[in-house]
Amino acid sequence: MKNFQQNLKTLEAADTQVLGVSMDSWFSNKAFADQIGVTFPLLSDWGGKMTREYGIYKDEYQAPRRVNFLIGKDGKIMEEQVDKDAIDPTKIVDVCQRPKLKN
Amino acid sequence: MQIRRSGVLAAGLLALSMSAASPLFAQSEKAAPGMPKVGDVAPDFTLKYFDGNERKDVKLSDYRGKKNVVLAFFVFAFTGG
Numbered sequence: 612m613k614n615f616q617q618n619l620k621t622l623e624a625a626d627t628q629v630l631g632v633s634m635d636s637w638f639s640n641k642a643f644a645d646q647i648g649v650t651f652p653l654l655s656d657w658g659g660k661m662t663r664e665y666g667i668y669k670d671e672y673q674a675p676r677r678v679n680f681l682i683g684k685d686g687k688i689m690e691e692q693v694d695k696d697a698i699d700p701t702k703i704v705d706v707c708q709r710p711k712l713k714n
Numbered sequence: 715m716q717i718r719r720s721g722v723l724a725a726g727l728l729a730l731s732m733s734a735a736s737p738l739f740a741q742s743e744k745a746a747p748g749m750p751k752v753g754d755v756a757p758d759f760t761l762k763y764f765d766g767n768e769r770k771d772v773k774l775s776d777y778r779g780k781k782n783v784v785l786a787f788f789v790f791a792f793t794g795g
Contacts, residue, residue, distance in 0.1 A: 612786065612788060615784065615786055622784065625782070626780075626781050626782060627781060627782040627783070627784060628777055628781045628782070628783050628784070629783075629784045629786065630772060630783060630784065630785055630786070631786050631787075631788055632761065632785055632786065632787045632788070633787065633788045633789070633790060633791060635790060635791040637762050637763055637764045637769060638764060639791045639792075640763060640764070640791055641763070641764040641766070642791070643791035643792055646792070652763040652765070652770070652772055653763055653788075653791075654761035654762065654763050654772055655761060655762055655763060656759075656761055661757070661759040661761060662787070663748075664757045664759070665748075665749065665750065665757060665785075665787075666748025666749035666750065667748075667749060667787060672789055672790075674789045674790055675787040675788070675789060676787065676789070677787060677788060677789055678749075678785075678787045679784060679785065679786050679787070680750075680756060680783075680784070680785040681782060681783075681784055682756045682774070682777075682782060682783040682784075682785065683782055684777075684778065684779055684780065684781065684782055685778070685779075686755050686756055686774075686775065686778045687753055687754065687755055687756065688750055688751065688752050688753065688754050688755075688756050689752065689782075690752065691749070691751075691752055697786070697787075700784075703784055707782055707784075
């Protein structure tokens with residue numbers, strides 16, 4: 612999450628909203644956001660319905676996998692990063708900065 | 715001559731289809747079977763967060779036509795990454 616925070620201004624300048632998602636409660640997520648200095652929303656998927664709809668619920672964690680999705684303005688998925696690839700946001704930042712996305 | 719030309723064409727088409735398919739295979743190796751794929755419409759959702767004053771709803775489809783959205787799933791609060 613900190614990696615996205617560090618790139619937040621760049622992403623916002625490219626018309627991109629960052630949303631963190633976990634299955635923690637909304638109050639845990641607010642406390643976590645404050646602790647690590649994250650200013651974008653950390654959404655609570657309490658019960659995991661949405662996490663399951665995105666196919667990334669992992670039984671052994673009873674939690675989501677570490678995944679990033681980049682969704683375009685047309686609502687379609689443009690980029691996916693799974694597990695350890697999901698930690699470095701550089702690729703998502705690059706895609707968001709492509710001029711065609713500004714239309 | 716006609717036969718030979720169609721043979722070249724078929725080989726060309728085969729090479730083209732293989733090169734076009736390879737990124738798809740690379741994608742499916744990494745993605746879990748139930749995950750939506752690149753190009754799919756992202757499933758809509760409404761989830762809550764706390765902005766410090768009140769609980770707010772976030773609906774994915776509210777951003778349609780306005781902003782790109784990064785969904786960054788994390789495993790648990792108070793862990794790294």
